[in-house]
Amino acid sequence: MELLFSSLLLFLLGPIASIARGGDRIPNPSGFWDRSGEFSARSLLQDHKPQELEALADGYMSNSELEKAIEEFGKRCAHISRVYSIGKSVKGFPLLVIEISDKPGKDEAEPAFKFIGNVHGDEPVGRELLILLANWLCNNYMKDSLATLIIKNVHLHILPTMNPDGFALRRRGNANNVDLNRDFPDQFFPINDVVDLRQPETRAVMSWIKGQHFTASASLHGGALVANYPWDGSGDSRYPIYGGMQDWNYIHGGCLELTLEISDDKWPKADELPILFEYNRMSMLNLVASLAKTGIHGRIFSSHNGHPLPASVMIKGIDYKINASGSSGDYHRILAPSGSYEVTVSMPGYRAKTTPTFLQQYAISLDFILDPDGDDAHRRTPLDGCDCNCLGILRRAHGGVYLAVFVILLFLYFLLKRKAVFRFLKRRHSSSHRRVSVV
Numbered sequence: 001m002e003l004l005f006s007s008l009l010l011f012l013l014g015p016i017a018s019i020a021r022g023g024d025r026i027p028n029p030s031g032f033w034d035r036s037g038e039f040s041a042r043s044l045l046q047d048h049k050p051q052e053l054e055a056l057a058d059g060y061m062s063n064s065e066l067e068k069a070i071e072e073f074g075k076r077c078a079h080i081s082r083v084y085s086i087g088k089s090v091k092g093f094p095l096l097v098i099e100i101s102d103k104p105g106k107d108e109a110e111p112a113f114k115f116i117g118n119v120h121g122d123e124p125v126g127r128e129l130l131i132l133l134a135n136w137l138c139n140n141y142m143k144d145s146l147a148t149l150i151i152k153n154v155h156l157h158i159l160p161t162m163n164p165d166g167f168a169l170r171r172r173g174n175a176n177n178v179d180l181n182r183d184f185p186d187q188f189f190p191i192n193d194v195v196d197l198r199q200p201e202t203r204a205v206m207s208w209i210k211g212q213h214f215t216a217s218a219s220l221h222g223g224a225l226v227a228n229y230p231w232d233g234s235g236d237s238r239y240p241i242y243g244g245m246q247d248w249n250y251i252h253g254g255c256l257e258l259t260l261e262i263s264d265d266k267w268p269k270a271d272e273l274p275i276l277f278e279y280n281r282m283s284m285l286n287l288v289a290s291l292a293k294t295g296i297h298g299r300i301f302s303s304h305n306g307h308p309l310p311a312s313v314m315i316k317g318i319d320y321k322i323n324a325s326g327s328s329g330d331y332h333r334i335l336a337p338s339g340s341y342e343v344t345v346s347m348p349g350y351r352a353k354t355t356p357t358f359l360q361q362y363a364i365s366l367d368f369i370l371d372p373d374g375d376d377a378h379r380r381t382p383l384d385g386c387d388c389n390c391l392g393i394l395r396r397a398h399g400g401v402y403l404a405v406f407v408i409l410l411f412l413y414f415l416l417k418r419k420a421v422f423r424f425l426k427r428r429h430s431s432s433h434r435r436v437s438v439v
């Protein structure tokens with residue numbers, strides 16, 4: 001994990017303290033720390049003067065232009081995408097998502113990543129960059145190896161704006177002036193626990209996360225240059241954010257979310273947007289691709305009937321649990337490369353299994369077949385009627401022939417049982433460098 005973050009941090013920014021988290025208004029120098037740690041003055045299209053509120057949005061897509069851009073993308077790139085809505089804003093604007101994959105909408109044993117832009121209405125760079133990113137992926141599918149890898153091995157979901165009403169009002173909160181990044185249930189304080197008081201945008205995102213089984217995500221903010229990973233909040237109130245989206249994702253969605261502040265200025269001039277996209281493009285692509293290129297992936301099945309199991313996956317020494325999906329039994333655990341890990345898979349009603357594994361530079365596949373708990377489960381098979389008495393009868397009835405038939409039937413039964421398991425294993429997704437094993 002550290003590797004991923006440090007390369008991301010290196011690429012995006014220098015050693016900036018995370019006090020600017022969440023895009024709160026903090027005096028913020030207009031400039032960048034470059035890779036060598038030097039502070040350089042703002043070097044985009046310079047001449048950066050405060051502007052009138054309305055002039056700020058010059059050249060940015062309006063909400064209806066954004067909707068049109070999403071729908072046009074969906075038509076132009078229908079072979080690798082689908083567009084769907086997760087709900088509506090307070091003012092009734094649809095919260096549209098673009099899913100990018102070679103099999104969009106299909107439940108595959110692949111990791112899913114999400115990008116969310118414009119959580120804060122007055123931080124619009126993310127929504128513009130996400131539309132550029134979607135189009136770049138579509139234009140480069142089967143031409144660029146990273147684009148192709150992402151489209152073939154990941155389901156990428158993009159919500160360009162979570163807060164279209166705030167954008168229209170040019171302010172941080174939504175139409176009810178609630179900060180959506182403080183509107184999620186919190187792990188330490190009983191804030192936002194009343195479902196009916198939660199904003200429709202928050203509710204929509206929460207049920208989206210519960211339904212989609214995301215492995216990781218990033219929400220894009222503006223007004224600083226920061227990359228932040230869980231936790232946002234702490235029990236002793238020393239960390240500033242409670243009710244944030246990031247921690248809720250991590251705990252309740254099994255999804256590792258980063259909060260990224262991607263431009264020093266909340267409203268850079270619109271003609272700087274293509275430059276900001278170029279600055280961020282490789283980081284965004286590598287972040288998504290890392291889900292397929294690194295980590296431990298696999299599927300979990302029942303030995304009893306070969307069905308996929310939504311079992312829990314734990315890594316020894318890391319206090320965190322993710323679940324396999326209920327539909328395909330696939331799990332995807334992001335871990336720092338070049339490390340030894342002990343993986344434990346458990347599920348009520350089944351015996352847990354633990355196996356050590358060494359993760360090198362590339363992703364590995366590790367499938368598990370769990371045996372039902374207790375002795376009872378083993379006896380509930382079609383051959384149950386035939387206990388030792390039955391064998392005795394067979395032996396007495398002029399032996400040989402019946403015994404041979406019985407052994408053949410037993411052999412066929414186990415053959416079929418194995419086949420049922422392997423049918424599920426066969427669909428295992430492939431990534432060029434995968435090492436595969438079954439536990």
Ligand SMILES: *[C@@H]1O[C@H](CO)[C@@H](O)[C@H](O)[C@H]1NC(C)=O
Binds near residue numbers: 253322
């Ligand atoms: C994983 O599954 C358990 C048991 O069904 C559930 O209590 C837990 O909330 C799930 N965790 C996540 C992150 O979905």
Ligand SMILES: [Zn+2]
Binds near residue numbers: 119
């Ligand atoms: Zn923000």
